[in-house]
Amino acid sequence: MLDLGRLRALHAVAQHGSVGAAATALGYTPSAVSQQIAKLERETRTTLLERRGRGVALTDAAHLLSATAGQVLALVEHAEVALEEQRGAAVGELRVGAFATAARGLLPATVVRLAERHPQLDVRLVELDPPDCLEAVARGELDLAVTHDWVNAPLAVPEPVSRTRLGEDVADVLLPSAHPLAERDAVEPEDLAGERWICQPEGTICHDWLVNTFRGAGMEPDLAYRIAEYETQLSLLAKGIGVALLPRLGRGALPDSVRAVPFRPTPTRRVFAVWRTQAGRRPAVTATLAALRDCWEQRETA
Amino acid sequence: MLDLGRLRALHAVAQHGSVGAAATALGYTPSAVSQQIAKLERETRTTLLERRGRGVALTDAAHLLSATAGQVLALVEHAEVALEEQRGAAVGELRVGAFATAARGLLPATVVRLAERHPQLDVRLVELDPPDCLEAVARGELDLAVTHDWVNAPLAVPEPVSRTRLGEDVADVLLPSAHPLAERDAVEPEDLAGERWICQPEGTICHDWLVNTFRGAGMEPDLAYRIAEYETQLSLLAKGIGVALLPRLGRGALPDSVRAVPFRPTPTRRVFAVWRTQAGRRPAVTATLAALRDCWEQRETA
DNA sequence: CTTTTGGTTTAGGATCGCTACATGTTGGAT
DNA sequence: ATCCAACATGTAGCGATCCTAAACCAAAAG
Known part of the structure; x- marks a missing residue:
């Protein structure tokens, strides 16, 4: 497996035309760049640079490799940016469970609202009895669940699960x-x-x-x-x-x-949302909690 | 700049579902993989893995990153193949799978022949059932496999895999x-x-x-x-x-x-060789295909 | 020739990345 | 209830890696 740093070195030489310029661009000494490319040559058992007068010229293989290196570097950079963007955005799949009544009376509005606000979020809904909800959340089969209890049987959430009351x-x-x-x-x-x-x-x-x-x-x-x-x-x-x-x-x-x-x-009966405490930092989870609360409010005023 | 090795570790965890399996696939200890991903998390200031029961689960960010990591790895592999192709020699490691009968009756002669013709080629052989063969090839765990089908259950190769019939x-x-x-x-x-x-x-x-x-x-x-x-x-x-x-x-x-x-x-039953289409340009692969065909011929005339 | 410019080699120190081993959880089996 | 197996992670240490600095080499320019 080729090393990304070495590919970057080659690419820099291709772009800047000389080992020295590449080194400056990358913040290294020319020696470092020279060594990196020498290693790349050994790894690929290919000649990449040829001395040409005082400077160097890239071989065909080097041009080829440099081209894909450019793509790779662009991809990686893009991924880094995407990560940065994604920090704080609600994305990915979110598996939600709810007891029958909530699945009918609360979740449809919530799912619609989430779809509006977070088009990147893919909400999966499953109707599940309260005890199953809690288990599924604790086991990580669900990311979040809407459940309830009543005075004679208060809800006991296991250790790694958090809850918040939506209302009565x-x-x-x-x-x-x-x-x-x-x-x-x-x-x-x-x-x-x-x-x-x-x-x-x-x-x-x-x-x-x-x-x-x-x-x-x-x-x-x-x-x-x-x-x-x-x-x-x-x-x-x-x-x-x-x-x-x-x-x-x-x-x-x-x-x-x-x-x-x-x-x-x-x-x-008191209606709760529950989720694994650890997953509470997921933007997707907090966004869904907010949407649930909003929809509950709206329902009460209606 | 993200490190390719760490991306590969993450990608392996995503593909194999656990740190241990990823480590096995990469030839490392679980500790190494765990450390690599921990470093990746520090680098990106992102949580990538969450403990879930005895295993781990990938966060949204991890899925995102793993997806682009897959692309990056594919690109790099493509570049490596292109380089090797350009050089024209069959070298490096070639991982071959074969169903039991072929592993016994066909592969030994093939391996010997390859060793004679291409001493730089390092052939690794693993006995594997036909369906596993195909999967392993598609996933890139094998470079080439010998598999078979029969009339009642014809072989369906997935998109990025090619095949050729060796005989009956x-x-x-x-x-x-x-x-x-x-x-x-x-x-x-x-x-x-x-x-x-x-x-x-x-x-x-x-x-x-x-x-x-x-x-x-x-x-x-x-x-x-x-x-x-x-x-x-x-x-x-x-x-x-x-x-x-x-x-x-x-x-x-x-x-x-x-x-x-x-x-x-x-x-x-019809016996096939299968390989990732992309890797088909590797001289190592074409050389092995040729050797397989030769050995099959020889077996028939014997 | 000498100087200048640019690349490569070598030596050495910092860092990295792996393994082995210990530790911490969890879930299933007894 | 208890033990055990599976799995992940933390720690220490050793070897490999990667950088810098400095010496060295080669070609152009004066």
Whole structure:
């Protein structure tokens, strides 16, 4: 493998026409340049310089080599500049995870905003449950994730992971419009005894919250429909065959056939962004955090 | 000015995925590679590697730098080749890969011939399966490789790789001399129903060919002995406990206790030499191709 | 001839870059 | 819970490298 310094020496001689001039240009003594080129000749087993009168002339091989050396040097210089530029710019691939609701209600806007601000950034999004999010981030499979917790199960982030709170997400009870309670200001567990619930599968926060709260009131909710998909839940609601507890985040506009009524006590979960602390210095990560916060604000004011 | 050696180290880490693998590929210790990259980081005032679990991950800057490093290395290699070409002599190190049979039956003669004709040439030989051969050549870890395909799985060479056909290799059935079919002119699958086969492991061409051909005739071969090593196969044959399908290339003289009988349909594979197209102008490569062709001829006439 | 200009060689000291070995983590196996 | 294997990094030291300085050589100019 040819040495870059020697190539530079040859190139300088080609450009400046003499060993001395090249040496001055490079800040060396002529001796150094002469030695470098002698080494290059030994390495390539080629004659590069020929004495011509008092000066030197380049052989064909030297011209050839000098030409590619010029390209190489330009490339390397370009790379150095690019590095400098890139320091502070958000570029590259960023793998983001988010729980389903956030993936629906928060991330699309964030991805669009990032694409506007940082066209060099390539955001990959994957929907993932909160515990998986955290693991994936810790393992480095994700660069950043949006996750949540709630009071009964606070989020414990492992050592090398940082987090920041984006805000709080409140869940309401969704009722068919024809339901007797549909126009109430708020409802409590006691009001909803005997209802058939549309609920996410076991292990999700909505499920746990519901079961917990009802048991706290000495009751057991009837979880008749275990549905993971948001649209499915909505169409069950629209048919009027059950009630549901659904977070505001990512809920969108409700059809006329469904009403949202606040629940007491208020089901609240805290939404976080998490990332490997080490990667926090990546401009791409800080830019995404900023975009997430912006989009969260915008959502709240809307 | 960035140092080429350090760029190469970074590029190797990017390609091989770990410091250790890169070190092996470059012929250094992991410590050396680690130090090189640490220096590169200091030079560029950039973080390039991040510890991730037991291994490392490249930062955005590192990916960027590695990409241009790849270009630079390609350019430099191109320049080296051009120089050598200009000189016209086959010299330097030439890393050659070959599948097992060729490594046994073709390469030894080739290496000897090359050593006679081009004493300056330093040939390194490594036995490698065909798919690995192709990859290694494409990645530049080998300068040239001898590989093969067969009709059911034609060889697809990636873009920057060239190939030339050396010839065809035919496989025969090997039978114990005492076998009733041992003196036949040819045998067919039907003749060999119920035989216990000595065969190479799954994934090898002999194995696939055998299974394919028998299934085409509505039968299933009984692959009783899965042996990779040629000598072991031969000694099993000599014991008379099975039959085998073995290519003529690299077979050598058979002991009296074993007979070779042609098979119908004839199992044929095409043997190729492959090399990076760019390196094809290296005299060392063309000289080796010539030597390979010569030795193949000689083998056929023998 | 001598001088001037320019390149090469040699000697020597600073630095570099490698290896060997020790250390620190992590993740899987017992 | 504990050990072990895999992997990366830190340290010390030795040999190679690369520079400068100074001597040396060769060609043109006076």
